[in-house]
Amino acid sequence: MSYRLFVDGAAGTVGSALQPYLDGMEAEGLVELIRLPESMRKDAAYRKFAMRNADVVVVCLPDAEAGEAVALIERYNPRARILDASATHRCHPYWVYGLPEVTSATAIAEAQKVANPGCFATACILGGKPLVDAFGLAQLVFQGMTGYSAAGRKGSADGTPRLVQFGKAHRHLPEIARYTGAPAPVLTTTVGPWKRGMLVQTFLNQPADAVLRAYEAAYASHQEVHVVRAETSDYRVNPKGCNGGNEVVICVAGQPHGGSSVAVVLDNLGKGSAGAAASNLRLMLTGSLN
DSSP: OOEEEEEETTTSHHHHHHHHHHHHHHHTTSEEEEOOOGGGTTOHHHHHHHHHTOSEEEEOSOHHHHHHHHHHHHHHOTTOEEEEOSSTTTTOTTSEESOTTTSOHHHHHHOSEEEOOOHHHHHHHHHHHHHHHHHOOSOOEEEEEEOGGGGGGGOOOOSOOEEESTTSOOTTHHHHHHHHOOSSOEEEEEEOSSSSOEEEEEEESSOHHHHHHHHHHHTTTOTTEEEEEOOSTTOOOOTTTTTTSSOEEEEEEEOTTSOEEEEEEEOTTIIIIIHHHHHHHHHHHHSSOO
């Protein structure tokens, strides 16, 4: 069966990164893409027409615009299934959070409305939730760095790493708190001069062996999450090491004076956005990731 699919915001960063995945789905006969000419992508009448005729709508718009788009879909095509790539509905009680390692693939497959996770949130949740579950941590503190594509069209390769939102609340904090179970997480982020690739670090007092066991237990059935131990003091973690796919690497290192360091690597445009969206779509349409 082929499903009619419309991407509202197809020309944006996430929409553009999603397109190769959608082309593949169309080639295999899973979807039939509803495409609007470039000059009509923002035309309200044409957008409503596409929404009315779609089985599935993917919303790839900034937060405020995404909320308006979802309201239009609900008004003109209430039976349509929706995947929202913005932050607008990630903590909404009637939306399913699209992170199968946490929510479950079955819940995503059966949902009418799925909220695609944020890139930093994905790394922090995958790195943080097993620690909260295993050790009852009351707070999680993360330091993240990402390629400039995480800033969308505003991002640029100016060659100068910079702290962003320093001293401010990161917009992914609500979903990090909700899905890790840590009520007041802290996240400081840095944008680097490379285009894509993300590294998020955290630290805790528990020994590396116990931390490794917690991650291995949490992700034993999730083939895309790889848990490794840094065996040497000069072990190097590359923020671009997972680029081009949906893999996640969680690296654990013991500290000389006790405790552990954890590094999570993923592609901010892969598992952190468009790749995750493609996986969620496949789950919604087929019930399987294969």
